[in-house]
Amino acid sequence: MEKRRTGLWLVACAVLSFPAWPCTPSGEGTKLESARYVLAYKTEAIEVAKHFSIDIAACAKPGQPEPAGIKVDAQMPEHRHGMNYAAEVKPLGPGRWRAEGLMFHMPGRWEFVFEIRAAGVTERLASSFQLSSLLDFSKDELARILQHGPWPPPLKPDPSNRVSGRPEAIALGEKLFFEPRLSGTGSVLCATCHAPWRLYQDARARAFGLELVERNTPTVVNVRFYRWFGWDGAQDSLWAQSIRPLLDAREMRATPSHIAKTVRALFPKDYEQAFGRPVPQNDEEVLVDVGKALAAFQETLVSGRTPFDQFRDSLQKGGTTDYPLAAQRGLRIFVGKGNCSVCHFGPQFTNSEFADTGVPFFIAPGKVDPGRQAGIEKLKQSPFNLLGRYNDDRAGASATGTKHLQAQHRNFGEFRVPGLRGVAQTAPYMHNGSLATLADVVRFYSELNEERLHADGEKILKPLHLTPQEAEDLRAFLESLSAR
Amino acid sequence: MRALLALLVLGISSGAHAQALPIFDAHLHYSHDAWELVPVPQALEILRKAGVKRALISSSGDEGQQRLYQAAPELVIPELRPYRARADVGTWFRDESVIPYLEDRLRKYKYAGIGEFHLYGADADLPVPRRMVELARKHNLFLHAHSDVDAVERLFRQWPQARILWAHAGFDRPERVAEMLKKHRNLWADLAFRTDHASNDKVDPAWRTVFLQFPDRFMVGTDSYTPERWHYVQGHADWSRRWLADLPREVAERIAWKNGEQVFGSLLAPY
Numbered sequence: 001m002e003k004r005r006t007g008l009w010l011v012a013c014a015v016l017s018f019p020a021w022p023c024t025p026s027g028e029g030t031k032l033e034s035a036r037y038v039l040a041y042k043t044e045a046i047e048v049a050k051h052f053s054i055d056i057a058a059c060a061k062p063g064q065p066e067p068a069g070i071k072v073d074a075q076m077p078e079h080r081h082g083m084n085y086a087a088e089v090k091p092l093g094p095g096r097w098r099a100e101g102l103m104f105h106m107p108g109r110w111e112f113v114f115e116i117r118a119a120g121v122t123e124r125l126a127s128s129f130q131l132s133s134l135l136d137f138s139k140d141e142l143a144r145i146l147q148h149g150p151w152p153p154p155l156k157p158d159p160s161n162r163v164s165g166r167p168e169a170i171a172l173g174e175k176l177f178f179e180p181r182l183s184g185t186g187s188v189l190c191a192t193c194h195a196p197w198r199l200y201q202d203a204r205a206r207a208f209g210l211e212l213v214e215r216n217t218p219t220v221v222n223v224r225f226y227r228w229f230g231w232d233g234a235q236d237s238l239w240a241q242s243i244r245p246l247l248d249a250r251e252m253r254a255t256p257s258h259i260a261k262t263v264r265a266l267f268p269k270d271y272e273q274a275f276g277r278p279v280p281q282n283d284e285e286v287l288v289d290v291g292k293a294l295a296a297f298q299e300t301l302v303s304g305r306t307p308f309d310q311f312r313d314s315l316q317k318g319g320t321t322d323y324p325l326a327a328q329r330g331l332r333i334f335v336g337k338g339n340c341s342v343c344h345f346g347p348q349f350t351n352s353e354f355a356d357t358g359v360p361f362f363i364a365p366g367k368v369d370p371g372r373q374a375g376i377e378k379l380k381q382s383p384f385n386l387l388g389r390y391n392d393d394r395a396g397a398s399a400t401g402t403k404h405l406q407a408q409h410r411n412f413g414e415f416r417v418p419g420l421r422g423v424a425q426t427a428p429y430m431h432n433g434s435l436a437t438l439a440d441v442v443r444f445y446s447e448l449n450e451e452r453l454h455a456d457g458e459k460i461l462k463p464l465h466l467t468p469q470e471a472e473d474l475r476a477f478l479e480s481l482s483a484r
Numbered sequence: 485m486r487a488l489l490a491l492l493v494l495g496i497s498s499g500a501h502a503q504a505l506p507i508f509d510a511h512l513h514y515s516h517d518a519w520e521l522v523p524v525p526q527a528l529e530i531l532r533k534a535g536v537k538r539a540l541i542s543s544s545g546d547e548g549q550q551r552l553y554q555a556a557p558e559l560v561i562p563e564l565r566p567y568r569a570r571a572d573v574g575t576w577f578r579d580e581s582v583i584p585y586l587e588d589r590l591r592k593y594k595y596a597g598i599g600e601f602h603l604y605g606a607d608a609d610l611p612v613p614r615r616m617v618e619l620a621r622k623h624n625l626f627l628h629a630h631s632d633v634d635a636v637e638r639l640f641r642q643w644p645q646a647r648i649l650w651a652h653a654g655f656d657r658p659e660r661v662a663e664m665l666k667k668h669r670n671l672w673a674d675l676a677f678r679t680d681h682a683s684n685d686k687v688d689p690a691w692r693t694v695f696l697q698f699p700d701r702f703m704v705g706t707d708s709y710t711p712e713r714w715h716y717v718q719g720h721a722d723w724s725r726r727w728l729a730d731l732p733r734e735v736a737e738r739i740a741w742k743n744g745e746q747v748f749g750s751l752l753a754p755y
Contacts, residue, residue, distance in 0.1 A: 451570040
């Protein structure tokens with residue numbers, strides 16, 4: 001009984017594998033058979049929302065009339081709808097046609113329907129086609145995609161800040177972040193520019209604390225992951241960066257003595273709980289500790305998981321995904337021909353370094369923002385850099401980058417490569433807020449002005465010449481980097 | 485004590501010298517996008533304020549440096565670039581319309597050289613660069629080549645008596661630069677957009693050897709490839725003075741300005 005079953009199975013396989021077609025269509029591809037005809041069709045690679053064409057060949061079985069014409073359509077049986085476009089069929093020769101203008105606008109199971117007309121009779125053949133919801137990423141693409149996670153990464157305390165991660169310091173930092181009396185005028189607070197409901201930025205092209213400045217307010221969400229701080233990297237720690245706007249006359253216009261006086265008057269207990277000592281008499285020490293408490297609070301601002309993270313993890317585990325195909329195609333550009341991921345690298349989507357991508361940096365007639373070049377000089381001269389006395393990292397490893405930093409000519413006009421998490425919520429863009437929307441940013445790189453780049457500069461910077469669909473896909477991917 | 489005093493005197497002298505060192509900037513551009521953003525009076529003021537004694541300037545299109553030259557012939561030495569716009573950088577060597585353009589400009593204006601042009605490897609032997617070299621020969625002009633070793637060699641093969649200013653010293657290693665300078669006595673090198681020869685105001689040992697071996701063959705240059713970089717002329721001059729102060733005075737002076745003045749200064753009589 002067992003043997004007979006096996007034998008029958010083998011015979012069935014042979015019939016299925018090697019059908020004896022009663023006629024041979026003059027084209028390659030998937031073959032279908034009806035009572036009177038044999039049809040073969042071959043498609044281009046089909047992607048969601050992209051037009052494609054099909055080459056079709058059909059022949060009549062012996063004794064049947066030759067096909068006079070053919071009609072092609074497609075539908076989604078489970079969805080009870082067809083395509084949004086009507087295919088146009090053009091004859092290519094006897095028994096051969098090409099159908100153009102088809103488009104599957106969503107993933108899932110589609111059914112091709114071919115209607116062969118001959119001698120006043122129409123005969124219907126159908127064939128299923130599963131349109132995948134996952135692009136066929138190459139091994140190399142997969143490796144690059146996986147580098148952008150996992151998220152969130154492990155959170156390590158900042159060794160240069162002795163109160164990093166300490167709850168009492170975080171609590172003090174939060175109070176200080178929202179305290180207007182820290183400013184010299186008593187009228188602005190950190191949150192004036194870093195507004196929580198705007199992902200801790202201000203949605204302005206250029207920041208305005210007490211006066212208009214030259215640069216855009218970056219979000220402080222995920223700021224803990226940077227190596228350098230500020231668009232020019234003039235600070236090498238988050239606590240030093242937190243001091244800078246306090247003292248800037250155009251931002252918060254405070255002095256060390258004003259800061260110290262305010263802490264002594266308003267937060268003596270909070271300070272003592274956070275730092276384990278009374279507020280010291282030395283104003284500069286208090287100022288630095290205010291920076292460290294502010295940093296401890298900002299370290300808690302880590303963005304949530306995003307649709308991209310879900311997709312990235314499902315790719316790693318080999319699971320299913322509902323990540324939109326447009327975002328997948330945009331991701332493919334991001335890690336592929338766009339070369340975006342070379343600088344916007346890793347889980348934070350930044351290498352935490354600086355680049356000149358050709359963004360103009362005049363700030364007024366006869367005046368430029370030298371960016372990183374001046375940032376390095378400022379950093380080297382800062383009493384608050386990690387080579388100085390306020391670095392709590394006794395091992396000194398945290399100061400390695402600062403110690404070895406060297407200015408180069410190319411630094412003139414370089415600005416920080418920003419992380420891209422939450423990027424859809426942080427318009428406008430670039431160091432000077434000169435691009436209003438994500439679409440503008442994509443267009444900027446698509447039409448990159450090579451004339452502004454040095455002939456021996458970064459070779460990956462080339463105009464991407466994206467099609468409108470590609471630009472839209474890249475934007476869709478960037479939007480998927482925001483937490484739901 | 486005497487030794488200490490002597491050292492102090494030397495130090496003061498060296499510092500004063502570094503402050504006063506004039507600069508011959510051998511690598512500047514004043515291209516179409518700079519004309520409005522950095523108007524001629526402002527560009528000249530930048531040069532003078534930075535202590536630039538003279539400057540070798542080219543532009544895309546050529547009108548830019550002519551404007552500067554007419555306003556300050558004592559300061560500006562024009563070069564003719566084979567580019568009508570900077571976008572020509574990657575196509576000019578196959579563009580036959582470049583030659584009539586060069587011929588037309590050479591008929592109308594005075595130049596010390598043709599360049600800076602970008603040319604690599606076998607492209608140097610294409611018809612357009614060959615014709616450009618012939619024009620340089622006819623008008624007795626320098627070639628300012630942003631090129632690799634291969635292209636420089638090809639240019640010399642076409643015109644063995646050519647005088648070439650090698651832009652950025654080819655971004656090549658000091659040892660290779662030394663080989664080329666030894667092989668071609670009509671080759672000079674500008675150090676524009678390089679920082680590998682000096683770190684923290686100290687000259688790299690390998691480069692020091694080359695500078696001391698060929699003190700009369702190097703020049704400094706800012707490379708203002710965008711309008712904004714005109715505002716780096718001062719910063720670049722200051723930076724150059726700092727690292728040059730690490731070299732013997734005579735060598736520093738040669739690289740800072742004397743070589744440029746000696747090689748290019750006499751090529752053009754002011755209007």
